[in-house]
Amino acid sequence: MDLADRNEVAPTILVVDDTPFFRQSVRNDLEKHGFRVLDSNHGGEARTLLAQENVCVVLTDLDMPEMDGLNVLRMVREQYPELPVIIISSHQDFSAARQVLRHGALDYLVKPLEEDELIESVRRAVDVHRASLHEAAAQREAQRRLSDLILLKKIGETASNGDDLQILFDKIVDSISLSANVEMVSMMLRDDDGNLSIAAARGLSTDIMSRAKVAPGEGISGHVLATGRPVLIADLSRDQRFHSAGDAERYKNQSLLSVPIRIKDRVLGVINVNNKLSGETFHVEDQNLLTTIAHQVALAIENFKLVSNLRQQARELEEANLHLVKFNKARSKLVCNLSHELKTPLTSILGFVDLIINFFDHIDRDELRDYLGKVHSESLHMEKLISGMLRLFTIDSGGEQWDWRSFSIEGLLSEAMNRKGYEINEKEITTQVEIPPDLHDIYGDPEKVAMLINALVDNAVKFNRPGGGILVRLENRLVEERPHVYMKIHNDGLAVPQEASEDIFNEYTQLGDINTEKPTGVGIGLAICKAILNRMGGLIFLEETDGEGTTFGVLFPTG
Numbered sequence: 001m002d003l004a005d006r007n008e009v010a011p012t013i014l015v016v017d018d019t020p021f022f023r024q025s026v027r028n029d030l031e032k033h034g035f036r037v038l039d040s041n042h043g044g045e046a047r048t049l050l051a052q053e054n055v056c057v058v059l060t061d062l063d064m065p066e067m068d069g070l071n072v073l074r075m076v077r078e079q080y081p082e083l084p085v086i087i088i089s090s091h092q093d094f095s096a097a098r099q100v101l102r103h104g105a106l107d108y109l110v111k112p113l114e115e116d117e118l119i120e121s122v123r124r125a126v127d128v129h130r131a132s133l134h135e136a137a138a139q140r141e142a143q144r145r146l147s148d149l150i151l152l153k154k155i156g157e158t159a160s161n162g163d164d165l166q167i168l169f170d171k172i173v174d175s176i177s178l179s180a181n182v183e184m185v186s187m188m189l190r191d192d193d194g195n196l197s198i199a200a201a202r203g204l205s206t207d208i209m210s211r212a213k214v215a216p217g218e219g220i221s222g223h224v225l226a227t228g229r230p231v232l233i234a235d236l237s238r239d240q241r242f243h244s245a246g247d248a249e250r251y252k253n254q255s256l257l258s259v260p261i262r263i264k265d266r267v268l269g270v271i272n273v274n275n276k277l278s279g280e281t282f283h284v285e286d287q288n289l290l291t292t293i294a295h296q297v298a299l300a301i302e303n304f305k306l307v308s309n310l311r312q313q314a315r316e317l318e319e320a321n322l323h324l325v326k327f328n329k330a331r332s333k334l335v336c337n338l339s340h341e342l343k344t345p346l347t348s349i350l351g352f353v354d355l356i357i358n359f360f361d362h363i364d365r366d367e368l369r370d371y372l373g374k375v376h377s378e379s380l381h382m383e384k385l386i387s388g389m390l391r392l393f394t395i396d397s398g399g400e401q402w403d404w405r406s407f408s409i410e411g412l413l414s415e416a417m418n419r420k421g422y423e424i425n426e427k428e429i430t431t432q433v434e435i436p437p438d439l440h441d442i443y444g445d446p447e448k449v450a451m452l453i454n455a456l457v458d459n460a461v462k463f464n465r466p467g468g469g470i471l472v473r474l475e476n477r478l479v480e481e482r483p484h485v486y487m488k489i490h491n492d493g494l495a496v497p498q499e500a501s502e503d504i505f506n507e508y509t510q511l512g513d514i515n516t517e518k519p520t521g522v523g524i525g526l527a528i529c530k531a532i533l534n535r536m537g538g539l540i541f542l543e544e545t546d547g548e549g550t551t552f553g554v555l556f557p558t559g
Contacts (some may be wrong), residue, residue: 010036011126012053015074016046016060017088022111026059029115030122043067055083062089062096064184070100077104082132084125088113165304169200172297177202180286183275187297188214188221189261190269196221199269206417211309220258221270221438229268230259230291231388235280255281261294261301268298295527299383348378361364402448402535406441409485412450413472416457427466434473442556444536449556455525456552460491463550464507483558489550496542529554 004415013035017023023039030037038053040046049055052362058076072084084106089096097108106128109122173185184203188196194212198204216226220242224231236254256274260267271294276282352371356363359443382428417424417431424431442449460470469492477486526540533540536557543551 010034011056012036013047013122014049014055014058015039015045016058018061020043020063022527026118029118033119035122043072043075046072049082056129057122058083058085059088060085060320062087062100067476073100073103073105080135082129084128086121086125096467101240112351153286155396168300173200173202176293180273181277183277184273186272188270188272190225192266194224194457196270196446202210203527222258224258224260224270225267228260229469230287232282232287239278257282257286259287259294261298263302268301271297346382349375367493402445404443404445406443406559407446408441409449409474410435410439410448412453416453419454420461424462427461427464429461429464430469432469432471436475437475438476439477440483440485440558443559448532452529455529456489459525463493479555485556485558487556488551488556490545491551495545495548496550
């Protein structure tokens with residue numbers, strides 16, 4: 001079936017021959033089969049046509065004055081390596097055929113040409129050209145994705161090594177500017193008044209950086225701040241939502257991209273980029289990359305606050321000289337646990353990233369997706385560890401906001417058990433929950449109590465033996481003449497010795513040797529439970545257990 005019958009864009013064939021009759025004959029045959037034909041009587045004119053037209057195949061006579069077919073072949077191979085060349089000669093010459101094929105010709109045809117032979121050779125050349133273009137596009141896409149991975153790795157290393165937040169911001173905007181090939185980058189953070197100010201930028205004047213102040217909903221950055229959603233604009237002059245009044249010089253190609261810097265539901269700021277140096281518009285791939293970078297920035301800000309908080313607490317404890325020996329022991333334990341827990345996923349992340357970088361061309365799409373999935377999973381694990389420590393510090397130091405009210409604990413317990421349903425079934429653990437119908441409501445913050453119950457249920461599953469059981473019993477109880485709700489949670493795993501009943505509630509304490517028996521985590525689950533109950537006026541303790549397993553008791557105040 002001819003190309004024209006398949007509704008495809010007709011491939012353009014360039015015929016180079018110094019004989020007008022031959023050029024016309026070839027044109028007639030090719031156009032009959034749906035090809036578009038350009039012709040030239042010498043190589044110099046062919047060079048001009050190649051620069052102006054989207055040619056798919058070059059047919060050139062071998063013997064021509066001024067610039068013969070071999071030189072045309074060399075010119076094409078040098079300037080357009082993906083373009084196939086078919087050599088045509090007036091005589092069968094094995095030595096000449098071997099020479100042109102060695103220089104990269106796709107075929108060698110001898111005059112007079114049979115129509116079927118010509119069409120078959122040209123069609124094969126068109127298929128080769130399409131395959132070359134597809135491969136080149138795939139290589140460009142692979143190179144772009146590799147560049148994205150390298151940029152993310154660089155951003156991650158910068159965030160991990162930053163001791164000064166401003167230096168960190170400056171390094172990040174430098175990395176974005178160079179790697180994303182843009183003229184302007186600005187990182188804006190929310191200030192104490194809730195407005196955006198520029199924390200770091202490239203391509204903006206000092207005056208603009210110092211004066212810029214954007215309220216939520218104001219302009220593009222304010223819109224991203226208010227909605228928490230990215231904005232990608234291909235042409236600002238045609239976008240009905242925003243206007244570039246006063247910014248015409250800044251937005252040279254009218255394409256820009258703005259993404260939020262956010263942690264969960266909190267928007268910390270906005271990253272803006274515009275004016276690609278290539279003059280191209282921004283695409284979804286650019287948005288995805290910048291969104292990932294913004295997430296790295298958010299983590300870096302949170303981590304910096306965490307480290308600053310840790311250092312401040314360390315200074316206060318050292319200055320007060322309170323429980324110095326115990327603090328040093330806990331700090332050493334923290335370092336050991338953090339080294340153990342963070343090094344494992346970090347080693348995995350670096351391993352997979354190095355594998356992707358070094359063997360990118362040999363990794364198929366499914367393997368790459370699998371590797372990136374593992375990197376993402378390990379990153380979330382690290383984020384969970386760090387977020388847990390930060391939460392403990394804020395609760396313990398009184399910096400957490402509380403939503404005080406009376407509520408039932410039954411729903412929170414049911415949600416916690418359902419959340420661990422997969423692990424419970426996988427370990428074939430039996431569960432028994434006992435709740436009296438007249439159970440009192442407790443008084444506290446439902447979100448904090450949910451965190452506490454989730455931690456206790458998680459421990460009961462994690463430290464249980466396969467085929468073991470979990471018992472949860474709730475009851476009303478008077479303690480010092482005040483009503484409480486008592487919760488008992490027992491698991492059939494290893495028993496915690498009574499002599500460790502105080503230590504297990506201390507920060508960063510876990511039983512077992514760190515190299516052989518240490519479970520997953522840094523030992524903050526029970527410490528968070530204790531901090532929450534201290535704030536509520538409740539109590540958590542280790543109860544004596546007959547036989548195997550471990551039992552925790554919890555007292556929740558009701559008012």
